[in-house]
Amino acid sequence: MAYSVPLLVSCLLVIISVSLAQTSFRPRGLVLPVRKDASTQQYVTAIDQRTPLVRVNLVVHLGGQYLWVDCDNNYSSSTYRPARCHSAQCSLAGATGCGDCFNGPRPGCNNNTCGLTPDNPFIRTATGGELAEDAVSVRSTDGSNPGHAVTVPRFLFVCAPTLLVQGLAGSATGLAGLGRARVGMPSLFSAAFSFHRKFAICLSGSTSSDGVILFGDRPYNFIRVPAPLDAGASLAYTPLFVNPVSTAGAYSQGEASTEYFIKIRSIRVNNSPVAVNAMLLDIDAEGNGGTKISTVNQYTLLETSIYRAVVDAFSRATAGIRRAPAVAPFQVCFESGSVGSTRVGPGVPNIDLVLQGENAVWTWTGSNSMVYVNDDVLCLAVVDGGVSPRTAVVIGGHQIEDNLLQFDLAASRLGFSNTLLGRQTTCANFNFTSIA
Known part of the structure; x- marks a missing residue:
């Protein structure tokens, strides 16, 4: 039937x-x-x-x-x-x-x-x-x-x-x-x-x-002094796209992906554009390319040519910071003592994902772009995703921590807050101790 x-x-x-x-x-x-x-x-x-x-x-x-x-x-x-x-x-x-x-x-x-x-x-x-x-x-x-x-x-x-x-x-x-x-x-x-x-x-x-x-x-309220913050009140928005080919481990022919894809228009490091192959940022008819958000991958994966371009741009922008030997799987690492500290994480240049949509710029400050691998070393938290991966950019868990993301399935759009650290709260500040 x-x-x-x-x-x-x-x-x-x-x-x-x-x-x-x-x-x-x-x-x-x-x-x-x-x-x-x-x-x-x-x-x-x-x-x-x-x-x-x-x-x-x-x-x-x-x-x-x-x-x-x-x-x-x-x-x-x-x-x-x-x-x-x-x-x-x-x-x-x-x-x-x-x-x-x-x-x-x-x-x-x-x-x-x-x-x-x-x-x-x-x-x-x-x-x-x-x-x-x-x-x-x-x-x-x-x-x-x-x-x-x-x-x-x-x-x-x-x-x-x-x-x-x-x-x-x-x-x-x-x-x-x-x-x-x-x-x-x-x-x-x-x-x-x-x-x-x-x-x-x-x-x-x-x-x-x-x-x-x-x-x-919303509201999505988080504890903050002197007053709670509704982190959903001032989101930037970008469209969600449907990948026509499933990205699940097993699927039927003609089945679309249920994962969340967005469109990166360009990437900037320290406000300077990074030269990348724009074709990789689109999803083709076979379901390859594009950008998805994932909690499966801990760190962002970038197709090899995009990875090299971002790493090179970040290395130039941080030329004055003392480098440390690479720590797998990361290539660009620094002596932690040479990196300043700010409210939004280590004091390094920002990485901007310029997305489709008005004022839709997702900014990674040091809290999301860097990771401490030990007390003495911190590294740029992106990983080489290889040549011709299924998805060109996979935004991983580390990059979305302390960012509020709202997924609107009816309107097919993503709302994002950028880091809550700059607004004097964190994702750990939802009030689980009181009962409404």
Whole structure:
């Protein structure tokens, strides 16, 4: 049976709006804490899932297609429901396969169910998984504090085998997919609670203080003296672009990417343009080139010719600072004692990404362009991405730390704050200690 998109969305709303019928409280937004894992440098969040609820730690995958969870390892829930073949849930998720599992029934292994192909980009592995529904509970927010816990009783996700957890932060048993797919977590939460299809992410570089993911529209308030800062009040905006070819670990022909791509028009170092091949900054018909934002890569990857041009320009602009031997994977390093300190990080020239859009300049100050590899050495935190990579520029986690990024899926645009350090706050300053 074929389902039209309006019918699919209608079915989804009926399925997941049951939670709203159970209470008169309708949240204006949702909040998840995010912490940087010290050993893997991955960003880890947590939700409560199943009946009874169990805390599930998840690695954040900004461009991930959906939530997937290990169901092989003691997954138990009275509210688990596999998605049956040819159901609205399967069509919504784009799941065309239908199969049986003869070692069940159990979560992740049932007959007459449809499946998807969850992937783990950290180990570049994908495998089969069962599409299913279960209860998910998260905290509501007014934009300033966490509030009441709210539940989506039938939240779509994918059951994955334990082997897919390899390479994730030690406590994590799945991925939180925040991509622009119809079954991505932002779309499912906005449909469940009828708020805008927007979410913001603000990552802390600290391994001891939480950053935050906020589903819904602003305010996005952070503690600051003398008054809180709504970091979403003065964003610059640039369009989000759809890569016509999927960048997932496994995909079907004709499937578009669910990752977030933007357009870099030019790059400047110390206000001087850097000569790069502009063709690399566009996405071609085969899905190659362009720029995406990623929480999978810790540091920004630049196609080799772009990398060399940026490194050369930065080296010229810092000619007066004492150099240190290179520390892999970084090429340009300095003696930390020769670099001044400012409110926005080490005192080095700014790197500007001039994006498409009015006044859309994303500036990397020293806090985002540099990384301390030890007490005595700091390095330019960009990495050679190789010749002819799939994506020419991959903006990594280090470069987005302490920047608030708002992803507006309905309007297909990215809002960005530039570093919050210059506004006397950080991404670790969302008030998790008070209850709204």
